[in-house]
Structures are given as C-alpha cells and as structure tokens.
Amino acid sequence: MTSTSLQPQGALLVGSVNYDDAEKTMRTAAGTLGGRLRRIPDGEVGKRFHWIMFQPDVLGETDGIERVGDERIPFGAGLDARPLRIADGTDAAAIELPPLGYAAAAIESYEIFRRLRESGEIEPGVRFQVSLPTPVAVVSSFFTGDDRAAIEPVYADALLGELDEILAAVPHEDLAIQWDVASELGIIERASGYGRPMEAWWEGDPFDGLVTRLAALVDAVPIGVEVGVHLCYGDAGERHFIEPADAGTLVRYANAVIAASARPLTWLHLPVPIDRDDEAYFAPLAGLAPVAELYLGLVHSEDGAEGAQHRIAAASRFAPAFGVATECGIGRAPAGTTEGILETHAAVSSGW
Structure with missing residues (x-):
C-alpha cells in the first residue's frame, strides 16, 4: 500500500450500510466510491442489521438450548434479545446447531454482486466482502458462566461450517472474508460491556487465548481468498464499551495475531474515535x-471531511500509508446520513 501525500489511498466499507437491500447498497457504494474500493459488502441487510443480535433467535430454537427468562426482550425489528443457556442435563458436545444464517445471506447477495459486475456497475477485480463475527462475540454476549466454555467449540464449528459453505459457493478469486472483532477488545481492556464485565472463560492469559482464537480464524480462510480483520470497541447506541487511551492495545493485539497466523492478512482496520486527532x-x-492494506476508521458523520482531515494529518505522522473507513459499520447511522458518509470517504481518499 503506497501513498505519496497526506491523502489516503483507498476506502473500506466496514460492513453494515443503512439501506434496506443489498442491491441498493452495492450499487450506491460502487457509484460513489468507484475505484477506491477493492471489495464491496452487501450492507448486512435484513436480520443482520444489528450485527449478532439475531443469533439468539437462531440458537434459541435448538434442542438443548433455552432462552433465559419468560418474557421477550424486544430488540430492533422483531428480535428477542433474551440470553441463552444450555438446558439442564444436556451434553453440549452433542448439540446440533441449525444454519446460522451467514452462508445463506452471503450466497444470495453474491448473485446480486455478480449481476451488477456483469452489467458494469461494479468494476472488474472488485471482490465480494463477507463479514463474519467471531465465536467469542456470540458466546460472550449471550451465554454466561460454565456454559461459555461448553458451547464455544460447538458454535465455532458451526460458524466454520458457514464459512465452508461460502467458500464452496463463491469463487475464491471473487471473495473477501472479514472477521469482526469487538468483544475481544473489551476482554483485553477489562471493560464493562453493556452492563457486565467482559471476561475470558478459559485458563491462562486471556490475551494469549484471544490471539490463538483469532489467528485460527484468519488461517481458516484459504490462500486465494482475501482475509481482513476489523477491530472495534463496540457500537451499541453509537457508543464504545470503553474509550481507548490510544491505539496501543489495537496495535499490540494486531501484531500478535499477525505473528501467530500462518497466512498473511490482506487488510487490517483500526478504529479512531471522533475526538482523537492528537x-x-x-x-x-x-x-x-x-500489513498489505491498513484502514483507519477516522470518517465520522458528525464532522465530515473537515474532521477526517484533522485525523488524517495526525495519523500520517506515524502511519506512512493507509486508507480510510468509519469506526464501525454505518448500518445504524442516523437515517439520511449514509450518502454523506460515503461522500466523505470519497472526499478524503484517492483511488487505487
């Protein structure tokens, strides 16, 4: 990744985009950002709008898994946010999870992507980006106590099965996989995530366990398919679960994962809080x-291109080359701001 000025090269759409359907997302992204994008996501439309919050509804229908509490906890458009538990007397290893929904969505959206590329609306060489959560995110968010250690390998196997389905359905030269990594940062920082401490459930150093887990996910993506990592400090109600003191924890974790992975990362995304241009x-x-491509999440809807330029100037003193992105997905950005956010990406970056 090279750059000859303070203007970053390239843009990354982190994942979610606040449109109702995948076709509008991909068409608008391609039209607004054109040669700045090396990959385009489907916007995580439908039930994926709130990231992993649809997973309890999927897992809660499984034999051996129960919802905690009798009353629904409404969340978003028809979701039930009640947590989960392994039913008494159930051998977690014998639980058979249903399809998680990620492969089906990716396969459906890829056909739209392919059609738009064939019509010339998406440029040749641009890849279809699929964003997936880590098992740590789902397990830490919806299970507690000893259930976490018991269900983690079951969920991890199911998620890797979803990945295998995607790999079988989408040509590898068209595909880019992004691992969305948020809960891990909360555990490392010992944050209070949405009302309770974010803690590891395995023996040994939590940091080492998180490095091993993410490196294994990176290595699960075969050479020939691009793989990226999006690090995040959470986005519930557009708020972080903790405000980072600086980018030190992000760099420490990224470096450890890069060193532990057998294959190289194609791209790395790091968040930048809106008030940090120091x-x-x-x-x-x-x-x-x-890393081949570094993207800094310094685009914010509140201060547009002017604010982004301040953060770009500060970042350029320490990172010789990078592209731009938002901190997290923009699927939950205020209504009517999506076009402006995309235009800001274009205003502060150049094409490849």
Missing part, C-alpha cells in the same frame, strides 16, 4: 507490523 492516539501505529 498525536498521542496515533503514536503506537509506528510500531504496527507490516
């Missing part, structure tokens, strides 16, 4: 391990 936040980037 050198102190970006200084740790000087120690970031080399």
Whole structure:
C-alpha cells in the first residue's frame, strides 16, 4: 500500500450500510466510491442489521438450548434479545446447531454482486466482502458462566461450517472474508460491556487465548481468498464499551495475531474515535507490523471531511500509508446520513 501525500489511498466499507437491500447498497457504494474500493459488502441487510443480535433467535430454537427468562426482550425489528443457556442435563458436545444464517445471506447477495459486475456497475477485480463475527462475540454476549466454555467449540464449528459453505459457493478469486472483532477488545481492556464485565472463560492469559482464537480464524480462510480483520470497541447506541487511551492495545493485539497466523492478512482496520486527532492516539501505529492494506476508521458523520482531515494529518505522522473507513459499520447511522458518509470517504481518499 503506497501513498505519496497526506491523502489516503483507498476506502473500506466496514460492513453494515443503512439501506434496506443489498442491491441498493452495492450499487450506491460502487457509484460513489468507484475505484477506491477493492471489495464491496452487501450492507448486512435484513436480520443482520444489528450485527449478532439475531443469533439468539437462531440458537434459541435448538434442542438443548433455552432462552433465559419468560418474557421477550424486544430488540430492533422483531428480535428477542433474551440470553441463552444450555438446558439442564444436556451434553453440549452433542448439540446440533441449525444454519446460522451467514452462508445463506452471503450466497444470495453474491448473485446480486455478480449481476451488477456483469452489467458494469461494479468494476472488474472488485471482490465480494463477507463479514463474519467471531465465536467469542456470540458466546460472550449471550451465554454466561460454565456454559461459555461448553458451547464455544460447538458454535465455532458451526460458524466454520458457514464459512465452508461460502467458500464452496463463491469463487475464491471473487471473495473477501472479514472477521469482526469487538468483544475481544473489551476482554483485553477489562471493560464493562453493556452492563457486565467482559471476561475470558478459559485458563491462562486471556490475551494469549484471544490471539490463538483469532489467528485460527484468519488461517481458516484459504490462500486465494482475501482475509481482513476489523477491530472495534463496540457500537451499541453509537457508543464504545470503553474509550481507548490510544491505539496501543489495537496495535499490540494486531501484531500478535499477525505473528501467530500462518497466512498473511490482506487488510487490517483500526478504529479512531471522533475526538482523537492528537498525536498521542496515533503514536503506537509506528510500531504496527507490516500489513498489505491498513484502514483507519477516522470518517465520522458528525464532522465530515473537515474532521477526517484533522485525523488524517495526525495519523500520517506515524502511519506512512493507509486508507480510510468509519469506526464501525454505518448500518445504524442516523437515517439520511449514509450518502454523506460515503461522500466523505470519497472526499478524503484517492483511488487505487
């Protein structure tokens, strides 16, 4: 990734986009950002709008898994946010999870992507981006106590099965997989995530366990398919579960995962809070391990191109080359702001 000025090269759409359907998402992204995008997501439309919040409804229908509480906890458009537990007397290893929904959505959206590319609306060489959560995210968010250790391998196998379905259905030269990594940062930072401490459930150093888990997910994506990692500090109600002191934890975790992975990352995304255009936040980037593409999530709807330029200037002192992105997906951005956010990406970056 090269750059000859303070203007970043390239843009990344982190995942969710606040449109109702995948076709509008991909058509608008391609039309607005054109040659700045090396990959395009489907916007995580439908039940994926609130990231992993539809997974309890999927898992809660499984034999051996129960919802906690008798009353629904409404969330978003018809979702039930009640947590989950393994039923008494159930051998977790014998639980057979249903399809999680990620493969079916990706396969359906890829056909739209392919059609738009054939019609010339998406440029040749652009890949179809599929964003997937980590097992740590789902297990830590919806299970508690000893159930976490018991259900983690079951859910991880099911998620990797979804990945295998995607790999079988989408040509590898068209595909890019992004692992969305948020809960891991909360565990490392010992944050209070949405009302309760974010803690590891395995023996040993939590950091080492998180590195091993994410490196295994990176390596599950075969060479020939692009793989990226989106690090995040949460986005519930457009708020982080903790405000990072600087980019140090992000760099430490990214470096460890890069070193532990057998295959190289295609891209890495790091968030930048809106109020951080100071050198102190970006200084740790000087120690970031080399990665083919680095994207900094410094685009914010509240201050547009002007604010992004301030953050770009500060980041450029420590990262010689990077592209731009938002901190997290923009699927839950205020209504009517999506076009402006996409236009800001275009205003502060150049094409490839």
